Amino acid sequence: MTLIPMTPANKSDKDRVVIFDTTLRDGEQCPGATMTFEEKIEVAEMLDDMGVDIIEAGFPIASVGDFEAVAEIARNARNAVIAGLARAIPGDIARAGEAVRHARRGRIHTFVSTSPIHLAHQMRKSEAEVLEIITATVKQARNLVEDVEWSAMDATRTSIDYLCKCVEAAIAAGATTINLPDTVGYAVPDEYRRMFKTIRERVPNADKAIFSVHCHDDLGLAVANSLAGVEGGARQVESTINGIGERAGNAALEEVVMAIKTRGDVMPYWCNVESTMLTRASKMVSAATSFPVQYNKAIVGRNAFAHESGIHQDGMLKNAQTYEIMTPESVGVKQTSLVMGKHSGRHAFQHKLEELGYKLAENQLQDAFVRFKALADRKKDIYDEDIIALVDEEMAASHDRIKLSSLTVIAGTHGPQRATMKLTVNGQTRIEEAEGNGPVDAVFNCIKRLVPHEAKLELYQVHAVTQGTDAQAEVSVRLSQDGRAMTSKAADPDTLVASAKAYLGALNKIVMKHQRDLPAAAAS
Numbered sequence: 001m002t003l004i005p006m007t008p009a010n011k012s013d014k015d016r017v018v019i020f021d022t023t024l025r026d027g028e029q030c031p032g033a034t035m036t037f038e039e040k041i042e043v044a045e046m047l048d049d050m051g052v053d054i055i056e057a058g059f060p061i062a063s064v065g066d067f068e069a070v071a072e073i074a075r076n077a078r079n080a081v082i083a084g085l086a087r088a089i090p091g092d093i094a095r096a097g098e099a100v101r102h103a104r105r106g107r108i109h110t111f112v113s114t115s116p117i118h119l120a121h122q123m124r125k126s127e128a129e130v131l132e133i134i135t136a137t138v139k140q141a142r143n144l145v146e147d148v149e150w151s152a153m154d155a156t157r158t159s160i161d162y163l164c165k166c167v168e169a170a171i172a173a174g175a176t177t178i179n180l181p182d183t184v185g186y187a188v189p190d191e192y193r194r195m196f197k198t199i200r201e202r203v204p205n206a207d208k209a210i211f212s213v214h215c216h217d218d219l220g221l222a223v224a225n226s227l228a229g230v231e232g233g234a235r236q237v238e239s240t241i242n243g244i245g246e247r248a249g250n251a252a253l254e255e256v257v258m259a260i261k262t263r264g265d266v267m268p269y270w271c272n273v274e275s276t277m278l279t280r281a282s283k284m285v286s287a288a289t290s291f292p293v294q295y296n297k298a299i300v301g302r303n304a305f306a307h308e309s310g311i312h313q314d315g316m317l318k319n320a321q322t323y324e325i326m327t328p329e330s331v332g333v334k335q336t337s338l339v340m341g342k343h344s345g346r347h348a349f350q351h352k353l354e355e356l357g358y359k360l361a362e363n364q365l366q367d368a369f370v371r372f373k374a375l376a377d378r379k380k381d382i383y384d385e386d387i388i389a390l391v392d393e394e395m396a397a398s399h400d401r402i403k404l405s406s407l408t409v410i411a412g413t414h415g416p417q418r419a420t421m422k423l424t425v426n427g428q429t430r431i432e433e434a435e436g437n438g439p440v441d442a443v444f445n446c447i448k449r450l451v452p453h454e455a456k457l458e459l460y461q462v463h464a465v466t467q468g469t470d471a472q473a474e475v476s477v478r479l480s481q482d483g484r485a486m487t488s489k490a491a492d493p494d495t496l497v498a499s500a501k502a503y504l505g506a507l508n509k510i511v512m513k514h515q516r517d518l519p520a521a522a523a524s
């Protein structure tokens with residue numbers, strides 16, 4: 001398998017798919033996605049840089065703001081054709097013409113319903129009346145600009161005979177692009193493919209226009225239908241960044257582009273979009289619309305190049321093609337991420353440690369891995385800092401003579417707080433209970449009973465290693481005895497366990513430093 005065949009070497013014009021972006025029009029139509037004038041200008045600039053062929057910048061009759069945004073985008077565009085949408089109404093068409101007239105290449109995109117349900121209830125017009133409207137409005141648009149797109153709203157629920165008549169009339173009146181939208185996301189791929197094939201075979205002047213797909217995702221089929229339409233002869237794909245759009249959204253531009261680029265082995269098509277800009281585009285549109293991108297979204301979701309399970313991580317470390325069909329770089333992601341979690345295995349854990357600069361002996365690695373799994377069972381997100389804390393503690397504790405086996409603390413509004421602790425001291429197990437003025441005090445009193453010592457507590461500090469309520473607490477404890485101070489740190493999602501470990505860490509250091517046996521009571 002070759003990754004990213006990109007544009008086939010023998011690309012031919014007949015296989016070129018023109019990418020039409022409607023993020024600023026259909027994308028903005030979804031509830032809550034409204035963008036400001038400045039945001040629209042910024043998004044349009046990015047789409048232009050990315051090599052999108054046509055940018056549908058808005059619906060100029062909809063508002064003064066929309067008109068001004070379309071006009072400004074038209075003035076600024078360097079490469080892309082700038083389209084403005086218009087109903088089959090003279091005032092809409094005139095306004096769209098006015099908005100795109102400053103573009104180096106402007107397009108009026110006019111549409112009218114063709115399905116029986118739309119004709120009866122939305123338009124309240126007969127088929128014959130709509131045919132006349134198509135001819136008149138496309139001609140009007142064509143008098144304003146060279147480039148006219150005509151769309152049959154609800155094409156997929158329209159009788160094929162009537163659709164053929166409408167398409168023929170639109171082309172005869174001067175439409176250069178014919179868009180047959182699946183407005184309500186009703187079609188299935190083979191049906192949509194056949195519709196294009198039939199229309200292109202039956203309409204006598206079909207070769208005078210480019211056919212276009214425009215799919216909605218109500219059944220989750222928008223991208224599949226778009227590609228099927230291309231198989232049926234369409235050569236323009238209308239889509240939006242992140243798939244935003246009316247109801248369940250439109251076909252996602254990034255998915256269409258990457259399907260075409262990745263599966264060049266089964267589809268001869270190519271397009272001009274610079275795929276390495278897709279992630280940036282996704283982030284920009286998400287920020288402008290305040291629409292989050294779902295984590296598992298194809299191509300641009302944060303998990304699209306992330307692997308947590310041990311078997312996949314192992315495969316990825318051996319050869320990235322085992323679990324990735326495209327490189328992260330090809331869509332503008334720096335690198336694959338191997339996310340450490342409870343499904344991770346030893347290979348990935350060791351790799352992570354090496355990345356963090358650790359080289360552990362086999363037994364240390366094994367111990368650290370066991371503790372990592374235990375932590376991952378309790379904590380949702382494991383960050384690098386968690387692993388660093390865990391390994392540092394593991395290394396520091398490897399020579400300890402006093403080790404924490406278990407701890408239970410009863411705390412709450414009704415004191416005194418009580419701690420029960422089990423320690424291993426020089427290999428022997430000891431259990432004690434103690435009360436305290438607060439849970440930490442109870443824990444430390446327990447240690448003093450289990451391992452009597454003279455050391456004084458000089459510092460006790462807690463901070464969170466990472467964010468969130470399940471973050472590990474990192475506790476620092478400093479003890480001093482005979483003029484020597486020893487500090488130790490420990491981390492655990494439970495602050496009291498971290499406190500006990502940090503105290504014991506400092507105590508162990510004191511025991512070692514003094515190069516002498518444990519106090520008699522502890523050692524006995």
Ligand SMILES: CC(=O)SCCNC(=O)CCNC(=O)[C@H](O)C(C)(C)COP(=O)(O)OP(=O)(O)OC[C@H]1O[C@@H](n2cnc3c(N)ncnc32)[C@H](O)[C@@H]1OP(=O)(O)O
Pocket residue numbers: 026029059061062063086087088089111112113122123153183246
């Ligand atoms: C499938 C799609 O995405 S279509 C695009 C949808 N996008 C939008 O609607 C966003 C922008 N829309 C708007 O700002 C407003 O709806 C406007 C400015 C276009 C029209 O507003 P209003 O004049 O108040 O009309 P309203 O939206 O209430 O009703 C739509 C009218 O347009 C008519 N209409 C709908 N589509 C078309 C069309 N393609 N051609 C001609 N008339 C149409 C409807 O029949 C209705 O007409 P009626 O008043 O004679 O019944």
Ligand SMILES: CC(C)C(=O)C(=O)O
Pocket residue numbers: 026111151152153154179181182183184214216
């Ligand atoms: C205006 C048209 C092209 C549309 O958005 C649709 O039919 O979904």
Ligand SMILES: [Mg+2]
Pocket residue numbers: 026181183214216246
């Ligand atoms: Mg639409």
